[in-house]
Amino acid sequence: GQNIDQPTEMTATEGAIVQINCTYQTSGFNGLFWYQQHAGEAPTFLSYNVLDGLEEKGRFSSFLSRSKGYSYLLLKELQMKDSASYLCAPFAGGGNKLTFGTGTQLKVEL
Amino acid sequence: DTEVTQTPKHLVMGMTNKKSLKCEQHMGHRAMYWYKQKAKKPPELMFVYSYEKLSINESVPSRFSPECPNSSLLNLHLHALQPEDSALYLCASSQELTVRTPFEQFFGPGTRLTVL
Numbered sequence: 001g002q003n004i005d006q007p008t009e010m011t012a013t014e015g016a017i018v019q020i021n022c023t024y025q026t027s028g029f030n031g032l033f034w035y036q037q038h039a040g041e042a043p044t045f046l047s048y049n050v051l052d053g054l055e056e057k058g059r060f061s062s063f064l065s066r067s068k069g070y071s072y073l074l075l076k077e078l079q080m081k082d083s084a085s086y087l088c089a090p091f092a093g094g095g096n097k098l099t100f101g102t103g104t105q106l107k108v109e110l
Numbered sequence: 111d112t113e114v115t116q117t118p119k120h121l122v123m124g125m126t127n128k129k130s131l132k133c134e135q136h137m138g139h140r141a142m143y144w145y146k147q148k149a150k151k152p153p154e155l156m157f158v159y160s161y162e163k164l165s166i167n168e169s170v171p172s173r174f175s176p177e178c179p180n181s182s183l184l185n186l187h188l189h190a191l192q193p194e195d196s197a198l199y200l201c202a203s204s205q206e207l208t209v210r211t212p213f214e215q216f217f218g219p220g221t222r223l224t225v226l
Contacts, residue, residue, distance in 0.1 A: 031212045042114075042200060042217035043153065050212065087152055091212045097166065098215065100152035 002026050004101035006088050011107045012078055020073045020104045022088030033089040033098060034062050034073045043087060046073065075106075083108045114218035116201050122224045125191060131221045133184040133201030141165075141207045142184040143215065144176060145200040153200055159184060160207040191225045198222050 003025040012018040024032070031050040035043040047057050049064035049071065061074040073086055085103040092099070114135045123129050133142065141160050145153035158166035159178040173195075175187040184201055198220045204213040 033212065033214075042219050044217070045214045048212055048214070097155060097158070099155070103152050 002090065002092070002099045004088060004090060004099065006086075006101045006104045008102070009105045009107070011109060014078055014080060014108055014110055016078050017074065017076050018078060018106065020075070020086050020088075020106065022071045022073075022101060024069050024071070024088070024090045024101075026069075026090040026092045026099070028092045029066065029069075029090055031091045032062075032064055032071050033091060034060075034071075035087040035089060035100070036084050037087060037103070038084045046086075048091070078108050080108050080110075082106060114201055114203055114216050116199075116218040116221050118221055119219070120222045120224075122226065123188065123191065124226050125193070127191075128187070128189045130188065131186040131199055131201075131223075133186075133218055134182055135203040135216070135218075136182055137203065137216070138181075139203035139205055139216075140181060141204045141213070142178060143202040143204075144184070144186050145202065145217075147198040147200055147220070149197075157186075158207065165207060188223075191223075193225050196223055196225045 006022045033048040034046040037043040047062040054063045059076045064071045085105050087103045088101040089098040117132045143158050144156040147153045155168050156170045157176040162178045173190045177185040200220045201218040202215040204215045
């Protein structure tokens, strides 16, 4: 089974750094994806982690601790266009099966 | 071409209608997915196809019938739907299905379905 927890909403200031946390309890865990979804649009891939540690991709970084069942997405130099929902999605077992968390709605303000 | 396309964008249907949603990708991906997303909720997996064969059915009611005619196309046939089936239906594709190595899933823009 799966139990995924992430904050419902966050607010941050343009130019700042924000960290979105995700905790999970996932049987057969193999890795974790982060997706961004703007309202009314499809989710778009941001990053994924299989091993413990930090993965950096431009302004976005994602961290994973398998032993703690914990991941975070770090967004630097926030821009207004970063206002969106951020979905944590553990990957478990076979079949490339993703289960999405409820998402964190990020609002970037001036 | 890194795009997944879906038609139609919007669909309104009655509970006695039969309609189909279509999804297409030309990235050479061999895994394709259907998700359902209700407002302010995350996407929920419905079906997964691997090499044109149904790999996962997440206990979806039989009024939803998937079909994969070839490696580029995925259909979702709808019949006798209920108003609570109104949602955004998302198609996605990925390079392959594997047990351990995750492949990024590319999502289409979705079909917004309203059942009256």
